[in-house]
Amino acid sequence: MFLIIFFTVLLIIIIHYVYNFNKIPKESENIPYVSGLPLMWALIRQKPHDEVEEIMSKTSGDHEIYLVEQTRFGPFKQINFVSPECVKDLLMASEDVAPKIEFHPGSVFYDFFGKGLPFSNGDLWKTYRKLATPAFNSALRTDMIGETTMELFTFMEKNLSGPTDIFILLQRITIEILGKMAFGHQFNCLKSLEIPHMINVYKYIISFVESPLRIIFPFINKLPLESNKKFLAAIKEFDNFIYEIIEKKKDEMNNNKINNKENSNDLLTKMLEYSKQEGINTDNKQLRDEMVNNFVAGHDTTAGALTVSLYYLAKYPEIQERARSEVINILGDKLTIPTSEQLKVSTLEIIP
Ligand code: HEM
Incomplete structure (x- = not known):
């Protein structure tokens, strides 16, 4: 008798767990399912942009929004937005409707991205957004972007003689611009073909964080592996680099050494200035998170957008x-x- 009760309770717990694990939120019940495999397969084989676009429009059919079939079972459901109107609605939605994902200590995403603007909600987001919005307006300097573009032309004349991967080339200029724009640092990606050491450290961190194997099996990151130690050492090196810049900037501000356009127009300086004006306390860890996030959010996106623009200009x-x-x-x-x-x-x- 005891065994029957025990197994019945166990079965109810398992059914309850599996049900909750796979439950689809009520609001998403009417969204159709579409297989994500053709798109995934095309991306894995690095198919050209045109083919990927065709596969996407074929698989999504007339649906403006769909749930990816392969995520039907499991804790996360992936919803793909096809039409720009739906994407706009999502991006304009308040955080009650569409909160951003937040990372927590213990995950590799937290180790690198922390709680920067793209990954925070509520009061923390409001406080730093209040500092970042006016800072963005002053830091986006046409002259600096123009001068760096001229450096790109010189770099191309000197170093390119045949076909080249345009995205990798454009990453050089977007990294250079984001370094100057976010925290007033010149990486020197356009001086020679050699990749600066700190950019190699950064690229290693990103490849680690974005590794599909580690995303699917996050427990690997907790194992006492050499690769995990190497990752933490790389994060430490990159963090030290950013913290040094923050300390230097604070020191320059405290000693009134911020006086020329080279060290006064970046996001970090502007955020520090506005925080002083508004009486908002900023801590170094949060400033580090904002700088890392701006750097990451700003350079790959713009290199991608430029690449796609050039592709279509060449096609038409x-x-x-x-x-x-x-x-x-x-x-x-x-x-x-x-x-x-x-x-x-x-x-x-x-x-x-
Ligand atoms: C073509 C270029 C870009 C594209 C396509 C792009 C795309 C996006 C998207 C879709 C989001 C919303 C993410 C979300 O709500 O979860 C976002 C947020 C953000 N982006 Fe960009 N971005 C671009 C350029 C930049 C640049 C140049 C910077 C920095 C200099 C930047 C910094 C940010 C930040 C800080 C956020 C978070 C804003 C917040 O939550 O308040 N982005 N971006």
Whole structure:
């Protein structure tokens, strides 16, 4: 009798656990399921952009939004947004409807990203967003971006003679710009073909954090493996590098040494200035998190967007021609750095 009761209770617990584990939130019940395998397979084989796009539109059919079939069972459901309108709704939604993912100590994501703006909600997010918004407006400098673009042209003339991976090339300029823009540091990715040591450390950290094996089996990160020790040592090295910049910047501010455009217009300086003005206490760990997140969020996204833009300009030469004549209309046909006013001018009608 005791055994029957014991196994019945055990069975109820297991059913309850499995049910909750696989439960779909009520709001998502009407979203259709579509297999994510064709897309995944194309990405794994690194298929060209056109093919990936075609597979995506074929598999999603008419659905603007769908749940990925392969995530039907398991704790996480993946919802893919296909139409720009749905993406806009999601990004505009308040954090009560769509809170951002937060990482906790013990995960490799927390080790690197911490609680920066893209991974925080509530009061912490509000406080640092209040500092970051005006800082962004001052740190986005057209002259600095223009000058760095000229450095890219010189780099290309010196070092490129044949076909090249455009994304990797553009990463050099976006890393350079983000270093200057986020914390006033020059990595020197455009000085020579050699990759700066700190960028190699950073790329190693990212490859570790994004390793599919480690995402699926996170317990691997807890094992006493050499690779895990190497990862923690790399994080320490990168952190020391950022903390040194923060300390130096604070020291410069306290001693009124911030006086020229090279060390006064980055996000970090502006955030420190606004925090002083607003009487908001900032701690070094949170500033480190914000700097890391801005650096990561800012450079791969822009390198990707530029790569895709160049790809489409090459694919549609008539559009490239129109874009080129617009530039010549506004800037003339001599190589020149545009002003922020010139960048706002548009003489083209949007093509439907
Ligand atoms: C084409 C370029 C870019 C794309 C496509 C892009 C995309 C996005 C998206 C989709 C989000 C929302 C994520 C979410 O709500 O979970 C986001 C947030 C964010 N991005 Fe970007 N981004 C770009 C450039 C940049 C740059 C240049 C920076 C920094 C200099 C940056 C810093 C951030 C930050 C700090 C957040 C979090 C904002 C917050 O939650 O308050 N991004 N980005």
